[in-house]
Amino acid sequence: NAGVMQNPRHLVRRRGQEARLRCSPMKGHSHVYWYRQLPEEGLKFMVYLQKENIIDESGMPKERFSAEFPKEGPSILRIQQVVRGDSAAYFCASSREAGNTEAFFGQGTRLTVV
Amino acid sequence: AQSVTQLDSQVPVFEEAPVELRCNYSSSVSVYLFWYVQYPNQGLQLLLKYLSGSTLVKGINGFEAEFNKSQTSFHLRKPSVHISDTAEYFCAVSEPSGTYKYIFGTGTRLKVLA
Numbered sequence: 001n002a003g004v005m006q007n008p009r010h011l012v013r014r015r016g017q018e019a020r021l022r023c024s025p026m027k028g029h030s031h032v033y034w035y036r037q038l039p040e041e042g043l044k045f046m047v048y049l050q051k052e053n054i055i056d057e058s059g060m061p062k063e064r065f066s067a068e069f070p071k072e073g074p075s076i077l078r079i080q081q082v083v084r085g086d087s088a089a090y091f092c093a094s095s096r097e098a099g100n101t102e103a104f105f106g107q108g109t110r111l112t113v114v
Numbered sequence: 115a116q117s118v119t120q121l122d123s124q125v126p127v128f129e130e131a132p133v134e135l136r137c138n139y140s141s142s143v144s145v146y147l148f149w150y151v152q153y154p155n156q157g158l159q160l161l162l163k164y165l166s167g168s169t170l171v172k173g174i175n176g177f178e179a180e181f182n183k184s185q186t187s188f189h190l191r192k193p194s195v196h197i198s199d200t201a202e203y204f205c206a207v208s209e210p211s212g213t214y215k216y217i218f219g220t221g222t223r224l225k226v227l228a
Contacts, residue, residue, distance in 0.1 A: 004157075006157075031214075033214070033215075035216075035218075040220075041220055041221075042118075042204060042218035042219050042220045042221055043158075043204070043206075043216070043218040044218070045215040045216065045217075048214060048215070056214075056215075059215075091157060091158065095214075098214060101146065101163075101165060102160065102163065103216065104160075105150070105157045105158040105159075106157050107155075107156055107157035108157050110155075
């Protein structure tokens with residue numbers, strides 16, 4: 001059973017470009033969570049999605065950031081017009097059920113904005 | 115609001131010595147507690163978790179943690195560390211019901227010295 005798969009592992013974008021981060025949850029998991037880890041900080045919650053629904057996006061910046069989890073395919077975190085401050089590690093986690101008894105994390109995508 | 119404090123940002127320790135990584139939390143309700151480990155350029159791996167029951171929790175790789183409700187602590191311990199334990203350790207809390215977010219501490223970097 002493969003774990004949570006994120007790609008790409010590393011992504012370099014110039015200021016103003018778009019970044020698309022992908023997350024395939026573990027098999028049988030329909031709940032996906034995105035977290036951001038800024039340098040020297042802990043992980044901060046961004047958004048919680050179920051298939052075709054955004055449940056909670058209270059941690060998402062108001063502009064330029066969006067997320068989706070379509071019926072088919074991976075969850076996508078999209079950052080438009082990236083700025084240097086978006087440089088961070090973005091982690092995806094998934095769980096089988098809603099709730100929080102255990103979430104499995106991917107290896108993350110390290111975004112560098114130059 | 116919940117918060118997690120990991121007072122020690124870095125902990126150097128010699129190989130085969132014991133180690134304790136401290137975690138304190140604040141919450142007005144009961145919580146679930148977790149310790150995750152992050153090896154360099156890797157994702158987060160669950161070490162152990164406390165949901166209910168016995169306050170002494172044993173995890174993988176010889177780690178254990180004790181939930182102390184009166185002191186709102188969940189310190190992580192290992193009696194004898196190895197070089198391979200060098201990593202970043204994150205404490206996290208979540209509420210048993212109504213939410214699903216993990217609140218993470220800022221992490222403790224454990225460096226095991228030969």
